[in-house]
Amino acid sequence: MISTPHDVKEYRGHLKKALKNTFLGTTLDNFATSYRASRAKAFEGMDLEGLIQEIAQGKDASIPYLEELFTLFKARAEAAGAKIHVARTATEANEIIASIAKDNGVRKIVKGKSMTAEETFLNTHLEKEGYQVTETDLGEWIIQLRGEGPSHMVMPAIHLSRQQVAELFTKITGAPQDPDDINGMVKVARRELRQAFLEADMGITGANFAIAETGTIGLVTNEGNGRLVTTLPRVHVALVGFDKLIPDLQSALRVLKALPRNATGQAISTYVTWITGANDCAPGPDGRKEMHIVFLDNGRLALARDPVFSQALRCVRCGACANVCPIYKLVGGHNYGHVYIGAIGLILTYFYHGRENARAIVKNCLNCQACKSVCAAGIDLPHLIKEVYRTVLEVEGKKPVKNILLNRALKDRRLFHFLLRRAYLAQKPLAGGGDLIRHLPFFLSREHGFRSLPVVAKTPLRDQWERINPRLPNPRYRVALFGGCVVDFVYPEQALALVKLAREFNVQLEYPMEQTCCGLPAKMMGESETAREVAIQNLKAVDPTEYDYILTLCASCGSHLKENYPRLLAGDPGLQVKVDQLRDKIMDFSSFMQNVLKVSSEKFDGHYRKIAYHSPCHLCRGLNVTQEPRELLKTAGLDYLPAKDEDVCCGFGGSFSVEFPEISAELLKRKLDNVEATGAEVLVTDCPGCVLQLRGGMDKRGAKKIQVKHIAEVVADSLKK
Amino acid sequence: MEKHEQITLFKEKAEAVQTSVIEIGELQQAFLYAIEVTKKQGGSTIAAPGLAQKDSDALSAFRALCEENGVTLVTENLRSQIGKLHTGFTVADHAVAETATLVQDSSSEDVRIATMLSEIHVAVLPASRIKADAMSLENELKEAMKAPPSYVAFISGASRTADIERVLTIGVHGPQELHVLILDENVD
Known part of the structure; x- marks a missing residue:
């Protein structure tokens, strides 16, 4: 059974343990490296951005109409001989499936890999009801035998070594297995599972697609077990999330173009199976398959109506967000999600498995945007993760002290800058005379000793500005510097370097003094109200129309201003225009030098x-x-x-x-x-x-x-x- | 895209998924190929469901060749033969060049068993049936889906897994080899 820590302290304990697992660290690092290369190769020569956009738009167009798509699907699939069920909750889905098994005199069940069945803990339910359930995907079978949950959506047993599998298979078969003979171990599965297929009365699968216009389900697999599960037993049950409904074949083929390429770097998975209705099946009643499709809601239909989170339903379950996540790479899926893992897992856990399970894991995001940059459906995963974090804080009504302090400080620029200046004095006893603090301040424990902290500058940039920034008689450009707190108060020398270059290339710099923190730290801590307030302050301080460009030396400030300000100030009359102008003028240092000044x-x-x-x-x-x-x-x-x-x-x-x-x-x-x-x-x-x-x-x-x-x-x- | 370009692309992509591809000029060659590979691998049974519906004369010819070579040819009630089938023999309905995918209407249970539970799968692919990408087959696929019940399979290579330490291993549940014989009857 899966258990996920409910508080950060316990969670950090798990993370520390995972970090010591060198096999995991090496495997996932190798995987991340080879994944990047194979993904790039798989999409070579294709308009990837265009494809992602098409998928996102297609999904967004159907998400508000899932119930209508369902009605159409039901009509078509029933006409083709399938029986359609709706489960409002996970428990209901499990009960429906158990009763289908009972009605058909089923004893043994084989399963194809299905994240949706993992979501409802279907196996546990069916086993409790006395059915023998066998997972037939090799990775799923391995973790079923070990009593674990998947650690990756596509490669559920990626956390295990060949030695661990050999040990397990030795126990299962009673014959010693050679860990270096992977082919031999795969053949063990082939033999053992072949028997299970032949004896099963019922096969359970998920579905990657539910095509409304024809009542067809689509299954994407590599091993071929999905084909056997849907062919040999006389009963087939597909458990499908409402989010898998898609209007037509064309939409499905479009997703299929990206799914395997994005998941494993394959041009296509070995088997893609399109099943419409109750097919030929010798042992079935009247020679037909007893075919059931159970649609699972479990919060999806409400999620579809949410203006912010509905995006999460675009997910095609490729697992790419885990593949590229630097944290996943260190600690693995068992420490990076609940049932669903990776970036999408941090989000879905809150909706499908509750606040308790989401509370600690949802904080474990660097906002590095790696997941977002590879998402096949263009989901803004880091943004949604922060939104879940914010929601959890709000619902629980227990703000950490640091949030309260941050809100207080950021909302009042003078207070904030006063505190930063005071920090210079406070740190004096800790600094060793250089520009790094030599002794950790009392409020940080030993774990924080992995890096030295910088000394806050004696004179912040803003206090030196008029003295160091020359007025130029005929400048080429008038440019505002958005300093950001770290440049302003810790590293003013970085701005000094910019001043030197500006003078050389005849650019008049300005430092609007009313500017304050960009607000990203507030967003990171789930404080969007504070983030909004400082955004307004900055927009008042820096009027984009007064400058040719707005430069930033801090990529984080730059991307926050460019991407999040429009979101934070959406619909604010008057500000909207300024936000757009700001977005068009924000630029990073290198782009300004290379593309604008074209320095020689x-x-x-x-x-x-x-x-x-x-x-x-x-x-x-x-x-x-x-x-x-x-x-x-x-x-x-x-x-x-x-x-x-x-x-x-x-x-x-x-x-x-x-x-x-x-x-x-x-x-x-x-x-x-x-x-x-x-x-x-x-x-x-x-x-x-x-x-x-x-x-x-x-x-x-x-x-x-x-x-x-x-x-x-x-x-x-x-x-x- | 010209036909020969489609064939070239199909072959190139097939190589990436360990599918063996050869070009043939007549169906007879496919029968001989299937018989030869079956015998070479120590098999004795070929399952060729669906051929009767497609081409009954061809089936008779195949049967005669099998008899000559001491190979058993079965075409129906394959469920009772599971475990004995060495080679599944089919004629693909369509193919996609950019992914080396065969499209096989598998609505018949016998076709499914032959293509899933044989040790190897030998498929004849009429050259004219190769399209550049899956989108170009939309109408054909839709037609099959609109005449239910139906079971349409995309097959791109042999069954594979990478579930143990991400080591690519062929032949976990389905056929361990896929042979595609591109049949171009107008080759001069």
């Missing part, structure tokens, strides 16, 4: 030698900027050395790294290992949050230390004297 390499002489690059989540996925920083490094005459997993999160995630320090530390370690492997002398990135994490981690490393800098700094340093 003649101006630079490459001050450093070997440079590694870390691609911030909110730059490469949030703002979709990937080429410009790398090109800019070359323009500046720097020798750029590519590293493994450049675009995988460094583990910062703002408050995430405080909530889950073990995860943050492990991600940081892997990141720095990859950087070190390049032989670089300097690590460059374009987000001060990443600089904080990477520099702090590098400081804790014993061996040779690599300098960590903002890209603006290395480019400014590379200007010819």
Whole structure:
């Protein structure tokens, strides 16, 4: 039976244990690497973005009409001899299926893999009613024998080693199994399960599609067990979520084009089966199959009406959101979801398996956007995860103290900036005279010691601005700098570098003084009201019409302004226009240098030698900027050395790294290992949050230390004297 | 796309999923191929359901060849023969080049058993039936679905799994090999 921790403390205990599982860590890391390559190859030459958009639009068009689609499906399928049932709840679905079994004198049941049946804990119910149930998908069979839940939606036993499977099969067959003979173990399953197929009276499957116009269900499988489950036994029951209803074959074929490619990097799964009605079946009544289709609601129809969360019903269950998740990669599916795992699992758990099960896991998201960037249905998974978190906080009415403090501080810019200035004094005894804190402050426990924390600057950027920023007589552009808290109060030198470059390329910079925190930390902590208030403050402080561009040195601020402001201020008369203008003018540093100023390499002489690059989540996925920083490094005459997993999160995630320090530390370690492997002398990135994490981690490393800098700094340093 | 381009693409994609493909000029060659591969692998029975409906003369010819070669040919009541079938022999209804997919109307239980429970599957694919992608087969597929009951199978390669340590292993539940014989009767 699956059990998921209900509080973060217990959950962190599970995570720590999982992090020690080196087999899991290696397997999932190898998988993530090979998945990226095979996915890219599978979609080669296709308009992937276009396809994802078509799937999303298609799903969005049918989600409001699931009940109508159901009525049509029912009419068609019944005309074809199938019997249709509706289950409002998981329990009802299990009872309906048990009673079909009873009515047909069933004793033995074989099953094809179905996440929906996992959702309702169907096996447990049927076994309690006295039926013998055998899972026939190899991975599902293995975990059934071990009494576990799936750890991946497509590869349910990915967490197990060949040795563990060999041990299990030795027990099952009574004959010793060679762990290195995987082919031999697969043949054990073939033999053992063949018998189960032949003896079964009833077969249960899920369905990937329920096509309304013809009353057809579609099944996508690789092993062929789904075909046997739907062929040999005299009764077939398909358990199908309402969300699988789709208007027509064309819509199904469109999803099919993406599903296997996105799931496993296969052009198509080996078997795709389209079943309409009660087919030929020798042992069935009158030589026909006894065919039942049970549609499961379990909250789906209400979800379909939700203006924010209905998107979750677009999910086609490809599992890609887990494949690319840096946290999933470290701790596996048993620690990253309840029944449904991965990013979509964090969301669906709340709706299908309740708040208690969702409470702790839903916090475990870096907002790195990796899942969103590969979702076959274009679901904004990180956004929905934060919305679930917010909902849980609201429903429970127990806000953590840090949320209350954050709300207080952020809503009042003067207070907030006063507190940041005070931090300079407060940290003095902890700092060792350098720019990093040498002793952890009392409120952080030992687990937070994986990185050194920076010292808050003596003079924040805003207090130096008028002194350092020259007025230019005839500037090419007038540009506002949106500093962000970290540049303003921790790393003003990054802005100084920008000032130097602006002067060189004749750009007049401005620093609107009323600007405050972008509000992303509030959103991350589920405080959308506060996020909204600071968004309004910033819009008042920075009027986009006054500038040619609005630059940011912080990718996180940039992507929050660009993507979340329109959402936070949707429908606000007057502000809407300003939000749109802001969105059109926001730009990251590298894009501004490369695409707007088109700086020439003649101006630079490459001050450093070997440079590694870390691609911030909110730059490469949030703002979709990937080429410009790398090109800019070359323009500046720097020798750029590519590293493994450049675009995988460094583990910062703002408050995430405080909530889950073990995860943050492990991600940081892997990141720095990859950087070190390049032989670089300097690590460059374009987000001060990443600089904080990477520099702090590098400081804790014993061996040779690599300098960590903002890209603006290395480019400014590379200007010819 | 020209016919030969479709064939080339089909062959290229088939290779990626371990499907063996050869081109033949007449059905007779397919019979001989199936008999030869069955015998070579130590099998003795070929299941060829559905052939009678498609081409009864061809079936007689096949039967005669099987007899000559000491191979048993069965065409119906296959449920009672499960465990004995070495080769499932079918003529595919359509195919998709970009994924090397065969489309097999499997509404008959015998076709399903032959293609699922034989050790290997040998399928004849008339060259004219290859389309570029699945979308191009929408009308044909819809027709089958609109005349229920129906069971339409897309088959792209042999049964496979990667459920143990992600090691690709062929032949977990279904046939362990898929042979596609592209029949182009107008080849000169």
